[in-house]
Amino acid sequence: MRRTKRSLWLWAAALAVYAFLYVPLAVVVLFSFNDSLLNAEWIGFTTRWYALLFDDEAMLGAAANSLLIALIASALATLLGTLAGIAMQRWPVGVLRCLPLLVLAPVAMPEILLGVSLLLFFRQVLDLTLGLISILIAHVTFSIGFVAIIVRVRLAGLDESIFDAARDLGARPWQTFRHITLPLIRPAILAGFLMSFTLSIDDFVITFFVAGVGVTTLPLQIYSMIKVAVTPEVNAVSTLLMALTLSLIALASKLAPDALKARA
Amino acid sequence: MALLEIRHVSRRFGDLKAVDDVCLSIEAGEFFTLVGPSGCGKTTLLRLIAGFEEPDTGELLLDGQTLAGVLPEQRPVHTVFQSYALFPHMTVAENIAFPLQMAGRSPDEIRHRLQDALDLVHLADKARQLPHQLSGGQKQRVALARGLINKPRLLLLDEPLAALDAKLREQITAELIALQREVGITFIFVTHSQQEALAVSHRIAVMNAGHIEQVDAPEQVYGYPRNRFVADFIGTVNLLPVEVREAGNDRLRLLVAGVGEIVSMPAAARTGERGAFAVRPEQLDIIADGERPRLDNQFKGTVQDHLYLGDVTIYKIALPNGAVLEAMRANAAPGRARFLERGEPVQVGWRRQAGVYLRD
Numbered sequence: 001m002r003r004t005k006r007s008l009w010l011w012a013a014a015l016a017v018y019a020f021l022y023v024p025l026a027v028v029v030l031f032s033f034n035d036s037l038l039n040a041e042w043i044g045f046t047t048r049w050y051a052l053l054f055d056d057e058a059m060l061g062a063a064a065n066s067l068l069i070a071l072i073a074s075a076l077a078t079l080l081g082t083l084a085g086i087a088m089q090r091w092p093v094g095v096l097r098c099l100p101l102l103v104l105a106p107v108a109m110p111e112i113l114l115g116v117s118l119l120l121f122f123r124q125v126l127d128l129t130l131g132l133i134s135i136l137i138a139h140v141t142f143s144i145g146f147v148a149i150i151v152r153v154r155l156a157g158l159d160e161s162i163f164d165a166a167r168d169l170g171a172r173p174w175q176t177f178r179h180i181t182l183p184l185i186r187p188a189i190l191a192g193f194l195m196s197f198t199l200s201i202d203d204f205v206i207t208f209f210v211a212g213v214g215v216t217t218l219p220l221q222i223y224s225m226i227k228v229a230v231t232p233e234v235n236a237v238s239t240l241l242m243a244l245t246l247s248l249i250a251l252a253s254k255l256a257p258d259a260l261k262a263r264a
Numbered sequence: 265m266a267l268l269e270i271r272h273v274s275r276r277f278g279d280l281k282a283v284d285d286v287c288l289s290i291e292a293g294e295f296f297t298l299v300g301p302s303g304c305g306k307t308t309l310l311r312l313i314a315g316f317e318e319p320d321t322g323e324l325l326l327d328g329q330t331l332a333g334v335l336p337e338q339r340p341v342h343t344v345f346q347s348y349a350l351f352p353h354m355t356v357a358e359n360i361a362f363p364l365q366m367a368g369r370s371p372d373e374i375r376h377r378l379q380d381a382l383d384l385v386h387l388a389d390k391a392r393q394l395p396h397q398l399s400g401g402q403k404q405r406v407a408l409a410r411g412l413i414n415k416p417r418l419l420l421l422d423e424p425l426a427a428l429d430a431k432l433r434e435q436i437t438a439e440l441i442a443l444q445r446e447v448g449i450t451f452i453f454v455t456h457s458q459q460e461a462l463a464v465s466h467r468i469a470v471m472n473a474g475h476i477e478q479v480d481a482p483e484q485v486y487g488y489p490r491n492r493f494v495a496d497f498i499g500t501v502n503l504l505p506v507e508v509r510e511a512g513n514d515r516l517r518l519l520v521a522g523v524g525e526i527v528s529m530p531a532a533a534r535t536g537e538r539g540a541f542a543v544r545p546e547q548l549d550i551i552a553d554g555e556r557p558r559l560d561n562q563f564k565g566t567v568q569d570h571l572y573l574g575d576v577t578i579y580k581i582a583l584p585n586g587a588v589l590e591a592m593r594a595n596a597a598p599g600r601a602r603f604l605e606r607g608e609p610v611q612v613g614w615r616r617q618a619g620v621y622l623r624d
Contacts, residue, residue: 158352159347159349159352161345161346161347161349162349162350162351162352164316164336164343164345164349165343165345165349165351166351166362167316167335167336167337168314168315168316168336168337168341168342168343169337169342169362169363169366169410169411169414170337170363170366170367170414171337171362171366172337172366175366179351179362179365179366180351183353184352184353
């Protein structure tokens with residue numbers, strides 16, 4: 001009897017938290033289908049904001065940039081992050097002992113700090129023209145840590161002795177990597193890629209600092225639009241972005257169930 | 265020439281001498297066991313043979329060739345790991361075929377030898393299953409088949425039975441002996457269990473604190489332990505402190521303070537020196553008090569305690585000087601846990617052939 005009562009409270013509290021998190025998102029989705037220019041009352045169902053979206057050249061350009069950056073940045077981050085993750089797990093000796101700290105620091109660092117420091121670094125040290133390249137480098141920087149964590153968690157969950165066993169049974173280091181390590185961490189690598197992709201395509205703060213004037217990404221474009229007004233078109237593009245992100249995260253968590261835990 | 269020659273090999277980790285000046289030579293076709301308590305260095309010695317560690321000093325020779333600088337993947341030495349270390353993403357067949365794949369054998373040969381290996385360990389019907397679908401005993405057999413398929417010169421087994429329950433352990437032990445006989449490959453088996461060591465081996469090396477205490481056939485190690493450690497580690501033993509009274513050509517007379525004299529078989533000893541007399545519980549006879557002496561050695565005592573184990577009962581007999589001897593008596597007649605009560609006066613005795621004198 002008391003147990004039911006307690007679990008009822010628990011359910012109510014959980015429900016309230018989830019409502020707080022997801023109702024605003026649901027409102028955005030709902031109003032992206034609202035046949036009214038104002039986000040005030042429900043008039044009727046329409047898809048014309050989506051049609052409008054696909055005619056908006058600035059928006060399409062920004063989306064193309066975002067996709068391109070996300071693809072390249074997450075590919076690079078996945079490669080480097082995987083190597084870092086393996087190194088952290090395999091050789092926790094000497095100088096490499098501080099590798100985890102170095103790789104993971106950008107994950108914990110406030111975004112605004114990373115944005116400012118990257119901006120300074122690109123302008124003052126490298127004298128780089130801000131644009132696609134600077135955004136790419138920035139995105140790779142903050143994504144590596146996530147990939148490394150996911151790969152490392154996966155490796156830590158494996159029995160160490162299988163790598164010894166592979167060598168013992170005649171596999172050279174490269175063969176061990178190809179036949180044993182790689183197949184076993186493949187889900188983590190894929191999950192890391194998807195995670196980097198969502199991080200990259202969603203990122204606003206850091207991109208805002210390092211984008212310069214010529215190049216716009218989707219989050220930057222949305223921001224510049226809502227400076228005028230939150231139009232239904234913004235709702236529509238947000239809905240699409242949300243759908244993409246959620247499905248990628250769902251896929252990532254299915255591939256590597258521990259991966260999302262590592263993010264916390 | 266011995267198959268594997270270990271010459272004065274030492275390996276230390278910081279201050280710890282894991283392996284300390286070990287010399288061993290292992291013959292082709294032998295079932296050789298390294299036994300010792302955990303931390304005695306047996307696993308390090310195994311890793312030195314496999315190539316995962318290099319000796320600080322000393323040398324290992326396989327077929328007369330030095331193993332210095334030869335990487336684990338280049339040594340014709342395979343290991344069955346304690347955790348089995350099966351590749352979780354590969355089927356049973358892929359796991360077993362792995363060494364052949366790495367050695368670059370033709371698909372035809374692999375198929376052929378895989379079938380033989382599967383038959384050898386009775387796993388033909390499990391070929392397509394993944395390791396997590398197998399029982400402990402089946403995993404064990406996959407690991408064995410995988411270690412044997414590429415015909416290594418040496419197969420190392422690192423506590424391969426530790427993860428199995430008692431019943432299965434007995435069965436796999438028997439299978440292991442049969443398997444070794446069938447394939448004729450030299451096995452080096454590492455265990456902390458003296459029973460396993462006695463059951464499977466042609467020869468046993470007893471290790472302690474990085475060095476080897478004794479290398480002998482199982483019955484020699486059990487029957488004629490060279491020192492207190494071996495006597496105590498292999499099986500159960502009663503150790504009595506003694507002083508040598510007479511070291512003759514035909515007998516040894518030993519004085520147990522407060523008890524009396526023991527007559528034993530001649531052994532290396534000097535009159536007047538101190539040592540210990542070791543005798544096994546199953547070598548002791550318990551005789552009702554008052555009966556006339558009929559054994560070479562026979563002393564008065566009292567039953568202090570007993571422990572019923574089903575097949576046998578262990579009696580603890582206190583001697584007049586306070587020493588306690590364990591004596592074992594088979595329970596041939598069922599239905600009775602003991603034949604003697606606590607506090608009962610008895611005599612305990614043994615023949616002069618039983619037991620050995622150990623120098624300090």
